[in-house]
Amino acid sequence: MGDPVIQFRGVTKSYRKGGQELVVLDHLDMDIEAGEFLALMGPSGSGKSTILNLVGGLDLPDAGDVIVGGVSVPALGGDELSTWRARHIGYVFQAFNLLPVLTALENVELPLLLTPLKKAARREQARYALEIVGLADRLDHRPKQLSGGQEQRVAIARAIAMDPTILLCDEPTGDLDRDSADQVLDLLGRLSAEYGKTVVMVTHDQKAGEDARRVIHLDKGVIAPVDA
Amino acid sequence: MNLERLVRRQALSHPVRALLTVGAVAVAMFLLCFLRSIVTSLDAAVKESSGRRIITASAVSLFQALPASYSAAIAEVDGVATVSRFTWFGGVYKDPENFFAQFGTDPQLLLDQYPEIELPAEHKQAWFDDKRGAIVGIGIAEKYGWSVGDTVPLLGTIFPRAGGEPWEFTVRGVYRSTRANVDEMTMYFHWTLLDEALESGESMGPRGTSVYLIRLDDGWEGEEVAQAIDDYYAGGPQRTRTQPEAAFQADFVNMMGNLPTFLGMIGAAVLVAILFGVVNTMTIAARERLRSMGILKAMGFSDRVPIRLYLMESTMLVLIGGGLGIGLAWLTQPGLRAMFGTFIPVYQVAGETYLAATVACVGIGLLAGLIPALRAARLRPVEALRRGA
Ligand SMILES: Nc1ncnc2c1ncn2[C@@H]1O[C@H](COP(=O)(O)OP(=O)(O)OP(=O)(O)O)[C@@H](O)[C@H]1O
Ligand SMILES: [Mg+2]
Numbered sequence: 001m002g003d004p005v006i007q008f009r010g011v012t013k014s015y016r017k018g019g020q021e022l023v024v025l026d027h028l029d030m031d032i033e034a035g036e037f038l039a040l041m042g043p044s045g046s047g048k049s050t051i052l053n054l055v056g057g058l059d060l061p062d063a064g065d066v067i068v069g070g071v072s073v074p075a076l077g078g079d080e081l082s083t084w085r086a087r088h089i090g091y092v093f094q095a096f097n098l099l100p101v102l103t104a105l106e107n108v109e110l111p112l113l114l115t116p117l118k119k120a121a122r123r124e125q126a127r128y129a130l131e132i133v134g135l136a137d138r139l140d141h142r143p144k145q146l147s148g149g150q151e152q153r154v155a156i157a158r159a160i161a162m163d164p165t166i167l168l169c170d171e172p173t174g175d176l177d178r179d180s181a182d183q184v185l186d187l188l189g190r191l192s193a194e195y196g197k198t199v200v201m202v203t204h205d206q207k208a209g210e211d212a213r214r215v216i217h218l219d220k221g222v223i224a225p226v227d228a
Numbered sequence: 229m230n231l232e233r234l235v236r237r238q239a240l241s242h243p244v245r246a247l248l249t250v251g252a253v254a255v256a257m258f259l260l261c262f263l264r265s266i267v268t269s270l271d272a273a274v275k276e277s278s279g280r281r282i283i284t285a286s287a288v289s290l291f292q293a294l295p296a297s298y299s300a301a302i303a304e305v306d307g308v309a310t311v312s313r314f315t316w317f318g319g320v321y322k323d324p325e326n327f328f329a330q331f332g333t334d335p336q337l338l339l340d341q342y343p344e345i346e347l348p349a350e351h352k353q354a355w356f357d358d359k360r361g362a363i364v365g366i367g368i369a370e371k372y373g374w375s376v377g378d379t380v381p382l383l384g385t386i387f388p389r390a391g392g393e394p395w396e397f398t399v400r401g402v403y404r405s406t407r408a409n410v411d412e413m414t415m416y417f418h419w420t421l422l423d424e425a426l427e428s429g430e431s432m433g434p435r436g437t438s439v440y441l442i443r444l445d446d447g448w449e450g451e452e453v454a455q456a457i458d459d460y461y462a463g464g465p466q467r468t469r470t471q472p473e474a475a476f477q478a479d480f481v482n483m484m485g486n487l488p489t490f491l492g493m494i495g496a497a498v499l500v501a502i503l504f505g506v507v508n509t510m511t512i513a514a515r516e517r518l519r520s521m522g523i524l525k526a527m528g529f530s531d532r533v534p535i536r537l538y539l540m541e542s543t544m545l546v547l548i549g550g551g552l553g554i555g556l557a558w559l560t561q562p563g564l565r566a567m568f569g570t571f572i573p574v575y576q577v578a579g580e581t582y583l584a585a586t587v588a589c590v591g592i593g594l595l596a597g598l599i600p601a602l603r604a605a606r607l608r609p610v611e612a613l614r615r616g617a
Contacts, residue, residue, distance in 0.1 A: 058526060058609045079530050086528020093613065099520045101237035102229070109229040111527045122229065158527075 004031035005165065005198050006055055011064035013050055024050050026221035027064065032200060034165070037192035039209045040202045042218035048202040051218075052168045055200065056089045057081050069165060086114045090159025094171040097155035098143040104130060105139040108158045115162070129157040133187055149180025156187060160197070167191065169201040173208055185211045231533070235540045238517065246545065249509045253549025253589070254556065256502040261557035261577055261585050262564070263491045263498075268578045270488070272408035274478045281341060282450045283476045284440040284457055287467035293436035294466060296423065302440055305456050307448030312337035313419045313437040319382030319395060321372070328368050329411075330382065331438075332419040335363075341443045344410040351376065351401025359421055361400035365412030369402045371566050376402060380415075387422060387433035395431075408574040409473070413566070442470075499588060506596035510542050514600030521604045522612025534604035543593030550589030554582055 008030040014023040024047040032038055040048045053059035054066050057073045066073045069088060076084055091097075098107045108126035117125065130136055133153040143151055152172055159167055169188065173181035185208055191197045192213075201212060209215045217224040239246055284302065286292035299311045317330040335356055339345060347355075347363060354376075355361045364374060374380060381394035389395060397417055405412050425431040444453055454470035461468045521534045557577050565575040604612075 053610050056526065058613075082525070082528050082530040084528075085526070089528070091523075091526045093523075096519055097523065099234070099523065101241045102234065106229045106233075110234075110524075113230065114528055119229075162528075 003034060005034040005069055006030075006032035006200070007065075007067040008051075008054075009065045009067065011054065011061045011066060013047070013054065013059070013061050023221060025054075025061070028221060028223065030216070030223060032198065034198055035192060035196045037189055037199045037211075037213045038201065039212035039215045040200060040218060041204070041209055041215055046218045047221055048218055049170050052091075052170050052200065052202060055166070056091060056168055057085055083114075086111060086162060088164050088166060090156075090162065090164040090167045092152065092155045092159050092167065092169040092172045094174040095148075095151075097158070098151060100143050103140045103142055104135060104146065104154045104157075107143070107154060108161050111158060111162050126157075126161055129161040130154070132160065132191075133157040134183075147180065148176050149183055152176065152180070152184050153187065156184070156191075160191065160195075165198060167197050167199045167201075169199065171202050171204065173203065173205055178207075181205065181208070231537065232540070235537055235544065238513070238520075238537070239541045239544055242513075245509060245512075249506060249545050250549040250552065252505050253502055253546050253592075254552035256498050256505075257550045257553025257585055257589065258556045258560075259498050259553075260495050260588065261554060261581055262560075263495045264581045264584070265557070265575060265577045266572060267488045267491055268581060269408065269572045269575045272576070272578070273572070273574065274409075274474050279450060279472065279474070280444050281473040282442045282444065282454050282470055283473055284442060284454075284468050284470040285438070285476075287458075287469040290438070292466070293434045293438060294440065294468065295436050298461070298468075299437075299440060301460065302442060302457055305453060305460065307445050307453040307456070309443045309445045310337050310341060312341055312441045314439045314441055315419060315422060315436075316386070316438045317382070317384070317417075317422070318386045319384055321380065321382055326372070328413050328415065330362075330415040330417065332422040333416050334419055335416070337441075338416060341441060342410060344405055344407045345403050346406055347401050347403045351403075355400040358398060358400050359418055360396065360398055362397040362415050362417040363401035363403050364399055364415045366402055366404050367412035367566050368415065369399070371413075374399050374402075376400065384431060384433070387426070387431045389425075389431050390429065405574065408576065411572075411574060413568075499592070503592050503596060506542060506546055506592055507599055509545070510538060510596050510600045513541070514538060514604060518604075518607070518612050518615055521607065522609045525609035525612065531605040535598075535601040538601035538604060539594055539597040542597030543590060546589045546593035546596070550585060554585050557585075558582075 008028050011025050011028040012023070013025040014021050016022070040051060042048055050059065054061055055068060055073070057076060060074050071084065099110070102110065105123070105126055108129050109122050112122040112125060127136070127139065130139060133156050135150060135153055135157065138146060138150060143154070146154065156172070167188070172188070173184050176184065188199050188201060189211055192199045201208065203209060284294070284298075286294050293315070296313065299313060302308060302311045312334045313332070315332040317332055319330050320326070321328070339347065339352060351363065355363050362380070369375065376399055378399045380397045380399060382397065383394045397415070403412070419437070422431070423435070426433060426435050442453070444450060450472040454472070457470045458468050524533055525531070561575065561577060568575045
């Protein structure tokens with residue numbers, strides 16, 4: 001196995017809910033290798049989304065460290081964190097990933113505004129990303145004019161437009177029918193296998209778990225690793 | 229694609245809401261320019277007034293006529309160059325709604341004392357020569373469609389004719405004004421026509437003159453001459469009150485009570501109301517965009533981006549609305565000038581009013597955008613994504 005690109009070291013995260021302390025992650029240790037296609041599974045409320053948020057620095061751990069690509073994410077602050085996230089992380093959520101007022105192409109172009117690329121180069125790169133996800137013929141469609149599966153693929157195109165090392169997908173097929181879900185899973189698998197992306201995918205879908213190369217089962221902040 | 233386009237798309241994502249906001253700002257800004265212009269136009273009339281003219285009226289009231297005999301005595305006072313008589317006629321043209329000022333005066337003296345009144349030479353002569361002739365400002369000529377040679381019937385109210393029929397004046401000239409202190413909504417006719425009609429019993433009404441207008445000799449100050457006139461008549465038969473033209477105009481403004489303060493208060497209220505309106509629009513918009521902002525942050529946009537987006541959107545809406553309102557204020561100047569007539573000599577939107585309105589727009593835009601902007605910036609991305617789902 002290669003180097004772990006994501007390392008959780010004694011990560012603890014709890015939320016205060018109605019005066020009660022709810023421990024979501026309890027001294028969690030976890031390694032994710034570069035280029036892995038990993039499925040995070042577990043019952044609702046087990047802290048799967050929390051893990052993704054910690055990896056991308058959208059949320060902070062109460063204790064412990066999250067090291068991504070050798071960088072301690074919680075130690076990054078403000079603009080440094082934003083810039084790092086733009087460069088290394090691509091997010092795909094369960095639904096409503098896209099800005100409704102922009103077309104597919106514009107949505108994919110959006111993160112490229114953070115690069116020094118010129119307008120034409122941005123367009124080209126966004127178009128290429130949409131080609132990879134098989135939507136070269138839907139450039140000017142608004143999210144409302146796309147099917148759920150197409151919307152998710154546009155979201156994936158946007159997540160890879162910046163060519164990040166890590167894709168974090170939170171139930172990317174949760175809202176999709178079987179066929180669309182399979183297409184999305186196939187695409188994520190390809191991104192990992194062919195493009196060497198590290199894909200961390202939260203899912204409830206048994207089939208999705210089978211597609212991934214490794215599954216981590218999470219329960220009450222504890223990991224039960226099972227090799228797929 | 230750029231952030232400006234995103235702002236435009238988001239602003240127009242609810243076209244009706246955008247339109248209503250822009251419309252409300254437009255109406256408010258027009259109103260603001262309009263109210264401010266009433267004040268500045270009145271001020272301009274006072275400021276532009278000549279320091280070389282003073283006005284003698286009755287010390288009792290502006291509505292109390294002075295004896296006609298005073299003109300000879302006033303002419304004798306040191307420092308007085310010329311004295312002309314002005315009598316408020318108060319006639320009605322067809323309908324009492326059609327209000328405009330008419331004065332019986334001394335034609336040659338009037339034009340001599342008021343270089344601001346611009347009248348073609350042939351009109352001047354024609355007016356001097358016709359005892360029933362009158363000159364009218366371009367404002368009323370256009371309003372009522374009069375041209376030179378037309379006969380204008382005026383029903384006397386202060387000076388009713390014995391038979392009850394209207395007075396008839398022939399338009400001999402149409403004048404323009406070169407300064408804000410002289411309006412273009414007044415009719416001037418021969419004072420002597422009125423006086424002779426009163427003398428012969430053809431008309432009823434008070435004899436005399438409403439005010440005397442005095443042009444000063446060079447080297448004389450208004451105050452000393454005014455004092456000399458008032459001192460002369462201190463013992464009667466009727467006491468006088470003589471003031472510089474500017475003070476007289478200012479008095480007239482003061483007669484309307486504390487109008488400028490009052491209008492200022494309305495203006496401030498309008499400003500606050502429109503600020504609330506735009507804040508409301510932006511708050512609703514921001515609530516809908518919570519998720520979009522979370523997505524932007526998850527993509528790696530910094531906290532400053534939501535701030536920029538909201539500030540740009542609200543200033544854009546306000547500037548479009550404000551631009552329309554200010555444009556409307558500019559376009560309606562001639563119409564409002566005609567509507568105000570003598571009430572406001574020359575209604576005009578001043579340059580500083582345009583500037584102030586623009587500054588107010590930018591201020592409201594920034595302020596209204598700032599509230600949701602700061603909230604969006606402070607919001608943690610997880611919260612934005614969770615709450616916006
Ligand atoms: N901001 C928050 N404030 C309070 N509680 C929170 C917050 N975020 C998450 N939680 C709680 O933490 C627990 C873990 O949340 P998380 O979203 O990670 O679960 P999950 O495994 O993704 O669940 P699901 O499968 O339903 O998405 C849940 O009980 C949730 O209610
Ligand atoms: Mg979740």
